[in-house]
Amino acid sequence: MIPEEIRAFVAQVSKLPSIGPRQATRLAFYIAQQGKAAITDLRDAIDRLLELKNCEQCFRISKTINGLCDICANPSRNQGIIAVVEKETDILSLENTRKFTGRYLVLGELSKDAVLTGLQKLRLNHLKSFIQQRLAGMATEIIIALNPTTYGDLDASLVAEELKPLTKKISRLGRGLPTGGEIEFADDETLGSALDQRK
Amino acid sequence: MIPEEIRAFVAQVSKLPSIGPRQATRLAFYIAQQGKAAITDLRDAIDRLLELKNCEQCFRISKTINGLCDICANPSRNQGIIAVVEKETDILSLENTRKFTGRYLVLGELSKDAVLTGLQKLRLNHLKSFIQQRLAGMATEIIIALNPTTYGDLDASLVAEELKPLTKKISRLGRGLPTGGEIEFADDETLGSALDQRK
Numbered sequence: 154m155i156p157e158e159i160r161a162f163v164a165q166v167s168k169l170p171s172i173g174p175r176q177a178t179r180l181a182f183y184i185a186q187q188g189k190a191a192i193t194d195l196r197d198a199i200d201r202l203l204e205l206k207n208c209e210q211c212f213r214i215s216k217t218i219n220g221l222c223d224i225c226a227n228p229s230r231n232q233g234i235i236a237v238v239e240k241e242t243d244i245l246s247l248e249n250t251r252k253f254t255g256r257y258l259v260l261g262e263l264s265k266d267a268v269l270t271g272l273q274k275l276r277l278n279h280l281k282s283f284i285q286q287r288l289a290g291m292a293t294e295i296i297i298a299l300n301p302t303t304y305g306d307l308d309a310s311l312v313a314e315e316l317k318p319l320t321k322k323i324s325r326l327g328r329g330l331p332t333g334g335e336i337e338f339a340d341d342e343t344l345g346s347a348l349d350q351r352k
Numbered sequence: 353m354i355p356e357e358i359r360a361f362v363a364q365v366s367k368l369p370s371i372g373p374r375q376a377t378r379l380a381f382y383i384a385q386q387g388k389a390a391i392t393d394l395r396d397a398i399d400r401l402l403e404l405k406n407c408e409q410c411f412r413i414s415k416t417i418n419g420l421c422d423i424c425a426n427p428s429r430n431q432g433i434i435a436v437v438e439k440e441t442d443i444l445s446l447e448n449t450r451k452f453t454g455r456y457l458v459l460g461e462l463s464k465d466a467v468l469t470g471l472q473k474l475r476l477n478h479l480k481s482f483i484q485q486r487l488a489g490m491a492t493e494i495i496i497a498l499n500p501t502t503y504g505d506l507d508a509s510l511v512a513e514e515l516k517p518l519t520k521k522i523s524r525l526g527r528g529l530p531t532g533g534e535i536e537f538a539d540d541e542t543l544g545s546a547l548d549q550r551k
Contacts, residue, residue, distance in 0.1 A: 154447055155444065156414055158400040158404050158415065159401075162397045164397070165394045165397040169379055169382065169383070172379075175536070176370065178441055178444075179369070180371075181401065182441060185401040185404045186413055192399075194364055196395050196398045196399050199361065199383065199395045200391075202358075202361060202383055202384040202391050203391050205358070207385075214358075214385055216357065240378075241381040242377055245354065245377070248353055
């Protein structure tokens with residue numbers, strides 16, 4: 154009774170975070186109803202995501218040139234100051250404050266059981282090699298910009314433990330952020346003060 | 353700073369119902385991170401929606417054969433009993449009760465200002481012609497199965513007004529349904545009694 158095409162769509166789309174099978178089913182019928190132009194526009198928009206890559210230095214999903222994203226390739230960004238974030242949308246929020254001129258490291262989604270995943274360890278090791286080779290073994294500052302949630306705090310301690318020997322200063326975003334909240338949802342001003350008051 | 357590919361995706365996806373630009377942005381980065389196989393699977397799933405069409409009789413989105421969906425083409429369904437619904441997912445819920453053996457008419461999304469849209473009028477006119485030509489001017493029963501919400505009730509009156517001269521019986525789903533709720537979220541049993549107690 155449900156067309157196989159709808160089932161296939163629901164199977165793919167309900168894998169995405171925060172979309173359940175019911176919402177996926179409604180989306181499937183809605184999109185199918187939109188007709189050819191709308192469906193191909195959507196398909197093409199997804200197709201274009203294939204052109205994006207992980208930056209080889211900060212790992213954020215980006216249009217890379219010679220392997221680097223526009224932030225890592227920007228000579229006016231301070232390579233010795235590194236903000237460690239969970240995800241790309243956190244970078245967007247931090248960039249909107251216009252208060253940070255260093256570079257980033259994207260850790261990838263934090264696991265809720267407060268252990269670093271294999272991928273996160275690889276990325277931290279990549280940062281360590283970068284500090285060894287390009288910063289003579291010592292970063293100016295590392296800002297651990299993870300969500301101030303219970304497991305964000307635990308992960309932040311794990312990351313701090315790893316990086317402490319390799320930086321003059323290690324900081325976290327000031328607790329201007331409401332505890333339990335998410336970086337992505339903070340307004341620019343709150344997030345700006347959090348950058349100012351880092352300790 | 354945000355890649356054009358991400359912006360293009362967000363522009364398309366935030367047009368969809370119940371997905372805002374912020375969720376679309378997170379989805380974009382998430383999908384881009386999944387890599388080639390996952391992205392092409394998703395693209396192909398959307399592409400396949402192109403194979404679906406509106407049934408020429410009930411207008412539901414479906415895999416049609418000779419213009420008809422599997423319900424309309426099924427000779428054991430009673431063509432003289434017609435349930436008027438808003439959307440395809442409402443049909444899925446009604447079919448799950450296994451209590452309805454008639455056919456459907458999909459009206460399409462109800463407008464919140466309780467007037468019938470041009471498209472809805474066209475579909476009702478199509479049903480009227482069907483009743484004239486195929487049922488000798490008189491349906492056995494029309495069940496108006498619209499959500500029991502304020503504007504659903506108003507639209508139901510408008511639809512009843514249009515169809516009353518063309519049917520022996522006109523009914524609405526029994527108010528076993530919680531008023532203000534939605535058909536899609538009703539459990540099978542509640543929805544089954546609502547079919548039993550239609551008046």
